[in-house]
Amino acid sequence: MRPLSLGTRLSLLFAACSAAVSLLAGSLFNQASEAHFAELDYQQLQGELTVLRNLLDGVADAADLPNRLPAVREELAQHPELALRIAGGNGRNWFDSLPSRHEPTAYRSLEIPLDPRHADGARLTLHLNIAHHRHFLDGMQRLIWLGVGLSALATALLGAWGVRRSLRPLRQMGEVAAGISASSLTTRLEAERQPAELAELAQAFNAMLARLEDAFARLSAFSGDIAHELRTPLSNLLTQTQVILARPRALEAYRETLHSNLEELQRLAQMVADMLLLAKADHGLLLPSREPLELGAELDALLDYFAPLAEEAGVRLERRGEARLAADRSMLRRALSNLLDNALRFTPAGGTIRLEVASTAGGLRLEVGNSGPAIPAGQLPRLFDRFYRADPARREGGAEHAGLGLALTRSIVRTHGGEIRCESREGWTRFILEFPA
Known part of the structure; x- marks a missing residue:
């Protein structure tokens, strides 16, 4: 009933x-x-x-x-x-x-x-x-x-x-909610014109619409980004294959084409693996196996790995501090590798990449900073979005970078119960990782 x-x-x-x-x-x-x-x-x-x-x-x-x-x-x-x-x-x-x-x-x-x-x-x-x-x-x-x-x-x-007149704002809310679609997410209720009892509900409704609008915009951008990222390697594969099959060629030409196609396929496979990892993290399925790690030794190992690349780019690597953290070694290395790779790409010759780790009252703080041009403040909140790149023309970073590194890093940090943010001022860009005790 x-x-x-x-x-x-x-x-x-x-x-x-x-x-x-x-x-x-x-x-x-x-x-x-x-x-x-x-x-x-x-x-x-x-x-x-x-x-x-x-x-x-x-x-x-x-x-x-x-x-x-x-x-x-x-x-x-x-x-x-x-x-x-x-x-x-x-x-x-x-x-x-x-x-x-x-x-x-x-x-x-x-x-x-x-x-x-x-x-x-x-x-x-x-x-x-x-x-x-x-x-x-x-x-x-x-x-x-x-x-x-x-x-x-x-x-x-x-x-x-009287009740019908008093409930008119609720009916108006229902009419607004019924008329909302993907093309009308900008609609908002006039909270200041609502009765005091409904003003808070109207504000919460508007906040929900704002979140939906932002999520839909991000989803639309994500769809466009992933289509762009997949189109380039697929187009390369299709073009190279069509060219090599257009007429008989020497065995060496076929071998070079297959090697080139293999690189594109490996890039596609890595992109798909990263997206699957992100999907697991979004659904809480990314479960790290924690073990006590000496961060000083872990950071030294990473710096040894990136030292040849840094020397070639004319960038100096530094590390400061010691601390212990219970974390998944492979996940943590992957997150820090993404940050170091990102820092190497945007640090000019003669610049410095600095890793600092220290224990705090609330847990542990790890910074990965690099000298160089500052990132505009308007772009900082979107740095961790998937496929996001500051340059709409996608010229920075080269084709080998799909724009998933920072998103993966944030997912790994959050899986360990921590948070990550970016600060960029006074000629330094710092990615700050904070983990609970």
């Missing part, structure tokens, strides 16, 4: 509250009216009983009563709503003007001794017909129930109208 809508729930709640308040107010008014009428009735009964007691003063038994009855009947005739009963001390009835057929609930009665000095003697009981009071109270109760019903109905209708 489909749950009730918020508007229906609130309308029913308003109606129930209105009915409860109206019923409580009506009940209190009804009780107050009954108490007021009862007080007035007893005041009337007490006054009439005093008059009748005076008229019957000196009556000691039933034999003395006939002489006083005319005056009593005259007094009762002036008040047709009253009825009198006189009974002896033994309960025997001396006089009773109350009709034989009457409803006890239609009368209010008050009984007092005929002689105040003899409480066990004859007694006077005066009955007051309260049928008109009861009729009034019954009518008022009907009005109360009618008012309860009408107030509940009116409150439900007004509540439904």
Whole structure:
């Protein structure tokens, strides 16, 4: 069964509250009216009983009563709503003007001794017909129930109208959400025009749209980048193969073409392997095998490997600091190799590449810095995007670099629970890796 809508729930709640308040107010008014009428009735009964007691003063038994009855009947005739009963001390009835057929609930009665000095003697009981009071109270109760019903109905209708108007911003949000597509991710809600209760929701909705827009833009760029990266080697393979097959050639020509194709295929295989590694990292499937590593020795080994390339490029390599880290050796070497390779490509001749490692209060800090031109601040946040290159023409780095190195490095660092960021100022570009203790 489909749950009730918020508007229906609130309308029913308003109606129930209105009915409860109206019923409580009506009940209190009804009780107050009954108490007021009862007080007035007893005041009337007490006054009439005093008059009748005076008229019957000196009556000691039933034999003395006939002489006083005319005056009593005259007094009762002036008040047709009253009825009198006189009974002896033994309960025997001396006089009773109350009709034989009457409803006890239609009368209010008050009984007092005929002689105040003899409480066990004859007694006077005066009955007051309260049928008109009861009729009034019954009518008022009907009005109360009618008012309860009408107030509940009116409150439900007004509540439904008010709730519908109040929920209009939510419906607008729904309309905006329904109209969002890949081509309209720039749509935003006007959070400042929303009610205070919905402003935070509107801001969260806009933030979600901003994240979706950014993710979609990155995905679109990624699709274009990967198509570009795959098109070049595939085009090379296709062209070389078509040329070599266009006419018979010497065996050596076929061998050279196959070697060239092998290089392109190896590049494609490496690119696919890197993308698979990134996909595993994105889904939490990249699980490092941790072992205690002496970072000084690991960094020295990497610098020994890159020393010939650095010497050829005229770049000086430096290392500072010692620390221990529990990490996957192969993954860490791959990440640092990507950073060193990146630094060698962008460090001018005569420049310096410096590796610094140090223990901090929160864990470990590792820096890979190189001297050279600074990276524009607007490009720093995107350096770790896949296939991202600062030059749209893709001229830097050569064809052997697909633009996945920094993305792989970030995935490896995050897999170890760390973070990486880039700073570029004052002629130095530093990639800072921070690992928890």
